[in-house]
Amino acid sequence: MHWAPIEKQPQSWAVRPNLLDYAVTCADFSWDDVRREFAGLPGGRGFNIAHEAVDRHAAGPRRDHLALRWLGSDDTVRDFTYGELKSQTSRCANLLTGLGLGKGDTVAVLADRIPELYIAALGTLKNTSVFCPLFSAFGPEPVCQRLRRGDARVLVTTERQYRHKVAPFRATLPRLQHILLVDAPDHGSDGLLSWSRLMAEAADSFVIPPTDPEDVAVLHFTSGTTGMPKGALHVHQAALIHYITGRYVLDFHPDDVFWCTADPGWVTGTSYGIIAPLLHGITNLVDEADFDATRWCRILETQRVSVWYTAPTAIRRFMRLGVEPVRSYDLSRLRVIHSVGEPLNPEAVVWGEKALGLPIHDNWWQTETGGIMIANFPALEIRPGSMGRPLPGIQAAIVRRTGPDSVELIADPEAHGDLALRPGWPSMFRGYLHDEERYRACFVGGWYLTGDLARRDGDGYFWFVGRADDIIKTSGHMVGPFEVESTLMEHPAVVEAGVIGKPDPLIGELVKAFVTIKPGIEASDELRLELIGFARKRLGAAVAPKEIEFQANLPKNKAGKIMRRLLKARELGLPEGDLSTLEKSE
């Protein structure tokens, strides 16, 4: 079905969008100009995200402006002005210094969206340490893997998370020295410290040490297709992208109230749920509660949200509410809606116009890119189903591999190929921690290959086609099939497992496992449930398979590797494609 482009008349809008002429903005754009908008640390001591996001505003006219409004699950509200956020994050930086942490040391945070998470993130950056967020719905296995691989020295978390996911595995984490429990009134033994006590004892002013723009600031783990999760490293000057996308894509204006619904356990929740709005000195809204369509409508109305950044899964759940109930809320303050996480279907883009009075702007980026790369811009035509056009300063292309070290550009607007970006933008990842080889393999012939397949139409709009690998995108999160397969194979009844993403109308894909069990064991419903429980206990609900199917044999290639592609094709009833490498015994 053809979806008509959604045209805009920005001349008639009360608030003038920051980007009106795409071609002119792109032609005039330079990263040096963006860099010059920041004075940097006083005395020419460099560039630090926390200074630009917090201290700079606290020292100026925005001191008493609301920086962070936190809505608790129980409807309590906690507000932080820029001045207060400066004091709190300074205390946190002093606390970390006091524990002996400095430049490059990893501070992991495992918590729901509570105020301490945000304070710890910014305090860590102030201290020039490395902030490593861990998604709170992960089970013990992904949590400990990331703590180990990330060389975490400090973990900020809650009693419940610690007891359940970390305490039983402490012996396997020799580098983890201190656990800061945000809800413990007093210090305990075994390196357990009370966050609130240490925060109360720490001084509320802190001089940010010299920070090179290339110093590592954030460590985000992302799932790989073959091995264990990869730790993507981001540097302080990544903030230039957060800032410029805040201006051109999210279209921030000084009085905006911005709500990014993503959890900081994922890159969107850090880049846009913490950093971007604060760089612009606007109000950042955080809701602790899980998704609840009615609650979200109420928040949009009562908090007078003007810019909203959410995800396809949430929008499709909203669609289940129906148009009329959504229209009963006063959303007149809402000016722009954006979506990211997986391609937003055209129906959802158009539904936004009917129910919310605004179309929804899809954009594209990934953990490795650090910030939005390709977007539908507020003042420009939307092509429903398209991810939009590249950010000014970003060069994107569709390429095809021609050899181990070379690619060719594809100009045909209908042809599919690898979505590639020209390296060098400020928020490009600077490495995978402890895995230089995997990092280098991402760059071919002068391009960064994103792993996504796409096409570019004649007007320069990009369209997502699929993944080039087996990574599963579920509820906007990446899940590596290998991690899930490894865990299932730890169960004594399992011989082997192949894991795929099964398309789902609401969450994009759900994690589905095909399992071969040992001879003599019955493929019963009880065993299926036992395996689901086994995986949930270790991986958590966000990663564990939602469906398990028993199969006597899994399709393998001649090297003995399970062919997930084939499992998926069969699941979908699609042509099985090239079977020349399939091992005949299957």
Added chain:
Amino acid sequence: MTDEQIREVVLTILRRIAPESDPAALGPDDNIRRTLDIDSFDALNFFIRLDEELGVSVPEADYGRLHTLAEIVRYLAARVQ
């Protein structure tokens, strides 16, 4: 249907979604999602299965006020045939 029967149906569905846990140990006012590690996809499936088992269709708009066993049993008891 008695409240106790409704409760049993609810627990049976929860056992299939979170087989590693013991829903019978849930207190009437515990937040089910937090206690049993139920994500939003699981929660949606829970309501779909409730509909299949009890013939009570819970609209999306009501999901947000059904957090505990007590709330869910009360809600269903008022609607079940």
